[in-house]
Amino acid sequence: MSRLNSDPLAIQTxxxxxxxxxxxxxxxxxxxxxxxxxxxxLGPNGAGKTTAINMLCCLLKPTSGTASIMGHDIIKEPxxxxxxxxxxxxETVLSERLNSWENLSLIGKFHGIGPVELRKRSEELLERVGxxxxxxxxxxxxxxxxxxxxxxxxxxxxxxxxxxxxxPTLGLDPQSRRAMWEYIEGLxxxxxxxxxxxxxxxxxxxxxxxxxxxxxxxxxxxTSDELKNSVSDRAAMIISADNLSAEIIAGLRxxxxxxxxxxxxxxxxxxxxxxxxxxxxDYLHSQGVVVRSAAWEQPTLEEVFLLITGKELxx
Amino acid sequence: xxxxxxxxxxxxxxxxxxxxxxxxxxxxxxxxxLMGLAFGGETIPEYDIGVLDQDQSQVSQAFVSEMLxxxxxxxxxxxxxxxxxxxxxxxxxxxxxxxxxxGEQVARxxxxxxxxxxxxxxxxxxxxxVAARVLAIVDGLTRGFARIEVPVTLNTSPLHLEAKxxxxxxxxxxxxVFGLLILIPASARMMVRxxxxxxxxxxxxxxxxxxxxxxxxxxxxxxxxxxxxxxFMVVARLFGMDIVxxxxxxxxxxxxxxxxxxxxxxxxxxxxxxxxxxEPLAWLIAVxxxxxSGAWFSIELMPSWLxxxxxxxxxxxxxxxxxxxxxxxxxxxxxxxxxxxxxxWTVGLFAAGIILFRRSMSS
Numbered sequence: 001m002s003r004l005n006s007d008p009l010a011i012q013t014x015x016x017x018x019x020x021x022x023x024x025x026x027x028x029x030x031x032x033x034x035x036x037x038x039x040x041x042l043g044p045n046g047a048g049k050t051t052a053i054n055m056l057c058c059l060l061k062p063t064s065g066t067a068s069i070m071g072h073d074i075i076k077e078p079x080x081x082x083x084x085x086x087x088x089x090x091e092t093v094l095s096e097r098l099n100s101w102e103n104l105s106l107i108g109k110f111h112g113i114g115p116v117e118l119r120k121r122s123e124e125l126l127e128r129v130g131x132x133x134x135x136x137x138x139x140x141x142x143x144x145x146x147x148x149x150x151x152x153x154x155x156x157x158x159x160x161x162x163x164x165x166x167x168p169t170l171g172l173d174p175q176s177r178r179a180m181w182e183y184i185e186g187l188x189x190x191x192x193x194x195x196x197x198x199x200x201x202x203x204x205x206x207x208x209x210x211x212x213x214x215x216x217x218x219x220x221x222x223t224s225d226e227l228k229n230s231v232s233d234r235a236a237m238i239i240s241a242d243n244l245s246a247e248i249i250a251g252l253r254x255x256x257x258x259x260x261x262x263x264x265x266x267x268x269x270x271x272x273x274x275x276x277x278x279x280x281x282d283y284l285h286s287q288g289v290v291v292r293s294a295a296w297e298q299p300t301l302e303e304v305f306l307l308i309t310g311k312e313l314x315x
Numbered sequence: 316x317x318x319x320x321x322x323x324x325x326x327x328x329x330x331x332x333x334x335x336x337x338x339x340x341x342x343x344x345x346x347x348x349l350m351g352l353a354f355g356g357e358t359i360p361e362y363d364i365g366v367l368d369q370d371q372s373q374v375s376q377a378f379v380s381e382m383l384x385x386x387x388x389x390x391x392x393x394x395x396x397x398x399x400x401x402x403x404x405x406x407x408x409x410x411x412x413x414x415x416x417x418g419e420q421v422a423r424x425x426x427x428x429x430x431x432x433x434x435x436x437x438x439x440x441x442x443x444x445v446a447a448r449v450l451a452i453v454d455g456l457t458r459g460f461a462r463i464e465v466p467v468t469l470n471t472s473p474l475h476l477e478a479k480x481x482x483x484x485x486x487x488x489x490x491x492v493f494g495l496l497i498l499i500p501a502s503a504r505m506m507v508r509x510x511x512x513x514x515x516x517x518x519x520x521x522x523x524x525x526x527x528x529x530x531x532x533x534x535x536x537x538x539x540x541x542x543x544x545x546x547f548m549v550v551a552r553l554f555g556m557d558i559v560x561x562x563x564x565x566x567x568x569x570x571x572x573x574x575x576x577x578x579x580x581x582x583x584x585x586x587x588x589x590x591x592x593x594e595p596l597a598w599l600i601a602v603x604x605x606x607x608s609g610a611w612f613s614i615e616l617m618p619s620w621l622x623x624x625x626x627x628x629x630x631x632x633x634x635x636x637x638x639x640x641x642x643x644x645x646x647x648x649x650x651x652x653x654x655x656x657x658x659x660w661t662v663g664l665f666a667a668g669i670i671l672f673r674r675s676m677s678s
Contacts, residue, residue: 079522097331097332102324110320
């Protein structure tokens with residue numbers, strides 16, 4: 001955090017655009033990510049997420065527009081930017097014949113870290129992800145989960161300000177996934193993190209804010225709750241009740257009153273923008289229905305995502 | 316010194332991978348072993364050989380009947396011109412002229428005096444493998460007959476060899492060059508693998524320049540090439556390869572050959588995206604290059620147009636130069652053209668490799 005300057009934004013894009021042979025992969029994105037924020041970028045395949053991140057990591061030059069990382073322009077100062085960032089790629093990218101020390105050492109030396117500090121940081125990171133005891137083993141002997149953990153800490157060895165995590169839990173079992181979440185959560189506030197994931201629960205659990213990308217543009221932006229509220233007509237009230245009859249349900253289906261009224265396994269589900277809990281309960285009481293329980297059901301992030309992008313995830 | 320770190324990483328990846336090691340060292344060694352065992356001088360094929368006995372002594376006649384006739388299909392001649400015509404027609408592989416005084420030279424050796432023995436051999440130089448074997452056999456037979464340890468002086472035509480050339484002498488430089496040609500697929504695979512698996516992309520997000528990667532790969536492959544050359548030369552020597560000339564010059568010839576191969580590997584890695592693409596392409600280049608460059612048989616056996624085509628590439632020059640140095644003791648002045656060819660090719664291939672690999676990294 002010592003390197004953070006007075007600019008509150010760690011990542012800022014200015015009409016960032018990239019075309020491939022006339023195909024616009026990223027279309028004039030303007031985005032600001034605050035220092036210490038964990039921002040998730042969601043989107044279906046081909047939405048432009050990877051292209052956007054590759055530009056921010058200085059791996060790809062924008063066709064037009066630009067971006068700055070910690071105040072440094074990605075086109076004019078790529079070397080400076082590379083000193084401040086780290087990427088944990090989607091694929092587990094390690095030197096398989098090397099051990100954990102050697103893998104960390106390679107990246108650390110590429111960042112110009114001295115041997116004493118490198119040793120100290122490597123030991124700290126290996127211990128934190130439970131790999132210290134196996135640190136001298138060839139990485140080829142590691143399980144998928146161990147490799148993913150090493151893949152992640154390789155991005156942390158030089159203590160970057162901005163961290164790009166591309167699908168950090170891809171292919172992990174639920175336990176390893178949870179452990180990884182906890183680790184990433186521990187970095188919140190200390191690092192600016194841009195995370196891409198196809199796991200909606202992951203984005204929901206970890207993110208301060210979420211951006212949904214589609215067709216090269218950011219089509220929705222906000223906190224998880226803001227995004228869910230933006231599709232409030234998908235919110236529903238679930239009511240367990242006795243003596244429900246077809247006529248009573250039909251009464252709730254007055255055209256235009258609620259978006260949907262369904263009965264599933266003896267439970268009544270009423271959804272719509274203006275669902276009024278008291279009004280529904282009063283109505284049911286007046287019809288002699290005994291209401292046992294009622295609960296408010298928010299749309300999930302996945303529902304929001306599908307509603308906005310209209311596409312199924314394919315990765 | 317990021318390139319040193321990267322070079323070290325590449326070396327560790329190579330020597331800790333049994334497949335890579337077997338591929339780079341084992342394959343050519345097995346090849347050399349098989350060649351050495353097959354043609355090391357134990358089996359004697361039936362060659363048709365002409366003999367002109369100008370000595371006409373009892374000893375020379377005994378040498379023909381007791382030694383040569385039991386080994387070769389001997390055709391006696393009186394007229395050298397007739398022998399030459401038959402050689403040209405392919406009826407005989409070589410003819411041996413036993414000069415006057417041969418019998419006395421041998422007799423003196425039998426009596427315990429040490430005297431050099433000379434024989435003249437004329438043979439078809441285009442079939443060097445056969446010629447080399449004939450020379451080796453005649454040398455062995457004569458020494459056995461005369462009961463001497465020192466090599467027999469063989470006045471050979473048309474090459475005027477000063478020393479005997481065995482098949483291993485002939486084949487070893489070719490196999491060393493073939494072993495180095497394996498650096499083409501090995502280097503292409505090493506570089507394209509990092510590209511394919513995203514390792515290069517990951518390292519490119521660090522404050523590094525493409526030159527660090529290129530030098531890191533080259534450093535590693537250069538070390539591998541040096542180790543290969545040392546091992547191959549030692550093994551060839553163990554199999555009986557005579558080193559007549561300056562082995563340092565031969566070593567330098569092989570170093571340039573290795574660098575050419577690394578350059579080609581770099582170009583292939585730049586033009587391909589995966590190991591699956593790079594490896595077949597690399598073999599498609601390396602194996603025909605080995606074949607047409609005279610690694611396994613003499614270029615003189617090829618049609619003249621193919622021979623000329625072959626000489627446009629660096630590897631036939633590498634083989635010619637190393638054979639001249641190792642087998643015939645040629646000095647640097649005798650192989651200047653070959654050396655120049657190798658240096659120009661090395662510089663050209665490396666320059667092209669660097670430009671293309673940089674371009675492939677930035678894309």
